[in-house]
Amino acid sequence: MLNLKRCLQVTRFLPRKVLTTVDVSNRHLNTGILQLGNEVQHALKHGLPLVALESTIITHGMPYPHNVRTACEVEQIVRDGGAIPATVGVINGNLHVGLTSDQLEQLASCMDAIKVSRRDLAWSLSQGKVGGTTVAGTMIAAHLAGIQIFVTGGIGGVHRGAENSMDISSDLTELGKTPVTVVCAGAKSILDIGRTLEYLETQGVTVATYGDSKYFPAFFSPASEYLSPCNVSNATEAAQIVATNKALELNSGILIAVPIPECSAKDSSQVESAIQTSLEEAKHTVQIGKDVTPYILKRVNEITGGTALQANIALVKNNAKVGTEIAVEYSKLSANKSYSVGSKTMHKANSYTERNSIAKPVVVGASIYDLNVMTHSTDIIYGGTTNVGSIQQGVGGVGRNVADCLSRLGADPLFISVVGDDLEGKSLLSQSDSMDTSCITVLQNERTASYCAGLDGSGNVFLGVGDAKICDKLTPQLVSNFKEAIVEAPLVCVDGNIPTETIQYVCDICSEHHIPVWYEPTCALKAIKPYETNAGKSLTFASPNLRELRQMYSAVDGFEPQSIHDEEMSLTDIIRECRHLCSVLIKNGLHCIILTLGPDGVLVCRNTEPEELFPCGHLNRIDDNSMVSIQHYPACSEVHIPSEVVSVSGAGDCLASGVISGILQGHDPDVCIKGGLLAASHSIRSLQTVPDSINSRAFSADAIKEWAPFTPTCIM
Structure with missing residues (x-):
């Protein structure tokens, strides 16, 4: 900033x-x-x-x-x-x-x-x-x-005959005092390129030719007779110059000169001849000052029969492609606290708190490219027979879904994640325009995490296949680049897809600075990760389903979870079991467990009275390690029962996001929980894990109260 x-x-x-x-x-x-x-x-x-x-x-x-x-x-x-x-x-x-x-x-x-x-x-x-x-x-x-990055066709410069006319473009002086990087095809060929380069040197402007050549380009021609002071071979090198120039606070611009593609420069001799003719004509016209260049370019195009115009268009498009690549690479560097330039490590001049006046929640988790396969029937046919259905690609990952949903609700979180430098990673980033992706690290030679879910006609998952090896690269060392953001956050959410040591690293930071941590287990096998270390004692919130809750309990208490078919249990039996399981976990350090029960709603278990605000910000933890209250919230009131469930795969993520959004806004716990249920209701009606219908206006406190006017049932 x-x-x-x-x-x-x-x-x-x-x-x-x-x-x-x-x-x-x-x-x-x-x-x-x-x-x-x-x-x-x-x-x-x-x-x-x-x-x-x-x-x-x-x-x-x-x-x-x-x-x-x-x-x-x-x-x-x-x-x-x-x-x-x-x-x-x-x-x-x-x-x-x-x-x-x-x-x-x-x-x-x-x-x-x-x-x-x-x-x-x-x-x-x-x-x-x-x-x-x-x-x-x-x-x-x-x-x-x-x-930081600006693309154009060509810059102005020192005009031919400037020793008499003193006609020098203000582009050159602007480059000397405004720290913006200009990507162009060099100076327009109607100019005195040698004197233009000399003037840029006087102004202290870094000038580099892009690509293999070291010759400064001449707009319609890939190379002039003059060498550039330096050369950059790719977008990464160019971005490093931009970042270093900013870190040094030189307050001068950079000129990246991109040669016109050879295929578009085949008629450069014809264009040069037309330039000479136009320059001679201009001497006998009333063209002065800023009108000279437009006049000459118009005449050159007329003399060449449109060849110059086509070359102009081609070079502008090529410059845009190169400039965009540099901007993307620069954005990646800006997302990290430090970056390598040769053998040196550069550090950003401004700290996180200097760049962001308002602390943001942080989500650390997986970004996953999704493929949903839905059959039209609830009866799945196995044995190689084709099931009639539909196939849809999308974006997901528990952490990404939570960050996306929070962004749509106005929380503007920072999302720390990794993707590969592949088509899936690019697609995932391009489809995440509603959220801040600046803290997503793109890893070279890695595959973006992917997941294929088989859904039956009721939207329930009957088979899931995942490839999330890249999540192991979300190490404590990588996350440490964003430590300042975590330290300033009012709440941090981590999902179970990231390595156990990373969960512990984040929890240790949050424990030291009294920051609430929300844990999303993602699946039963990963639910125990915080309890494989001491991280479990630093958790504030968790939102497991029943199977995940049993695994978390087993990790703490040492007993194997019961082998019970949930569909055979009544709601009363489930609540009775959960009361015991949650009491053990709260005794171990959790402040609040929001247990998702699918069509039966959620069970909210806390170590304080239900009307007490949820912890948020840099507050001391609540020390009471006994369960004080349990409340049951139905999925929705009778008038809001969905007529058709499309997919339940994103419901839990949206539920968590709705609750977190309410917590960040300081809403009463009742509004927070109902906001989560409303978000889950939107999700199950769509194949999108985070549907477009979720927005801050539809989730105001008044809108939530109107949607769910009921009172939850107090169990204790």
């Missing part, structure tokens, strides 16, 4: 608007004249990779409709690469970062749009103008919004 010194401060009244201080630490809110698009706000809030795009290429670089078509295609390239595009432009006196399709069309078709550089910003905004931002103008807007 940018600190107050980097905030936009305006103290005077302009004719059309009153500008106030823009607190960029809360940059997801639009204030003053800097308007952030919805996608940009979401990306900034959740730490997603962003790529800024300029708009003079729309207003002055290409004719209509090539300009708007290219702009949309470039934005799609950025999205396909895993980042969010943020096209910058001036619309009716507002500086927009992230344009809608209608605003792109408005810019592309506006006949009197102006070029907006640094010198033009104040005037154009105060006068309500429409304009395309130059490289310099876009860098300023990107920096104000906190965007």
Whole structure:
């Protein structure tokens, strides 16, 4: 986050608007004249990779409709690469970062749009103008919004004959004082490239050619006669330069020069000849200052019969692809507290608490690519016969589901997890746009965890096959990168998919700092993990089903769980058994057990009175180690019984999330539990483990009370 010194401060009244201080630490809110698009706000809030795009290429670089078509295609390239595009432009006196399709069309078709550089910003905004931002103008807007990577076609530079005209682009001085990385195809070939590189050196700008060549590209040509000061061979190296530049607080920009693809540069000699002709023509016209470049580019395109335009489009698209790769790699580095650069280890300048003014809950768990196979009948046919049904791909993992659901409910958790560098991992990340994925580590040469569930016609799982070896890589060493976030969290949730030693590591931190820990067992075999170490004594909440509860009890008490078919037990028998099992676990340190009973609802067992608020934040643990209260909540009131259960696979995760969300908001326990039941009710009606219908508005305290007006049954 940018600190107050980097905030936009305006103290005077302009004719059309009153500008106030823009607190960029809360940059997801639009204030003053800097308007952030919805996608940009979401990306900034959740730490997603962003790529800024300029708009003079729309207003002055290409004719209509090539300009708007290219702009949309470039934005799609950025999205396909895993980042969010943020096209910058001036619309009716507002500086927009992230344009809608209608605003792109408005810019592309506006006949009197102006070029907006640094010198033009104040005037154009105060006068309500429409304009395309130059490289310099876009860098300023990107920096104000906190965007590090900016993609364009080519930068301005020192014009040929500048020793007489003094025509030097403000792009160069902006690169010297604004810490944004510009990815381009070098300087436009109508310029004096040698003098441009000399000027950039004077400004202290890092200039690097991207790829195998060390020659600085010349826009329409992959290489000029001049060498770049340095070279980066891939996106990771480029991202490391960006991160190091920021860590050093040099406050100057970086220029990554990407050669035009050879296939698009085959007619570069023809283009160069057209440039020379256009330059000669320009001497005898009234073209001066900022009008020179648009005039020459237009004439070059006319002389080459459109060849220059096609090459221009190709290089812009190639730059967008490379810039997106750099932005994604930079986002990965930003998610870690430290990162390696050669033989050195760099540390972030700002601590977690400096970057986040409000502590966030933390979820540590699995990210799993799901495949759900559902038969149309409850009678499963075995022996190789095909069962008629449906197959659906999706995203899951207990930890991921909890984090996703909490995000939809407005809790904005940090989710610590791992995925592989494969198609499943990329798909999982792309389908998690509702949550903060910045703490998910992508591991090279690893397979993303996957799970295939066989569901019968009633939505019940009759077979599950999982490959979650990658979860073993979620080690204490990896999690330690996010220790500051855990220390500041009001509540931490861990699932049973992560290694036992990692569960212990997280619980030890939370115990030291009096942070409540919620444990999601995930399955009966993994329910005992906290009790294989001392971590079990640090748990505050647990939400097992009956089989998982029995395993947890067995791990503590030493007795094997009963071999009982649950369907043969009455609710009274289940409650009687659970009363004993839970009392042992609470005596061992648990504060609250929320036992899921499927269609019979939940049983809430606590070591305090039922009306006492659930522990949250940095509070001392409740020392009473005896069970004080048991309450039974039915699944829902009679009028809310679902007419059809689609899938129960995500119900427990949504239940836990609904309860945790209420706890974080300080709601009464009754509202918290009913909020969890409401979330579970949404989940069982959908094949999505976390359905889109879950949102903070539908889960307000009043909405929950209206949905479930009943009073739970007190057992003790």
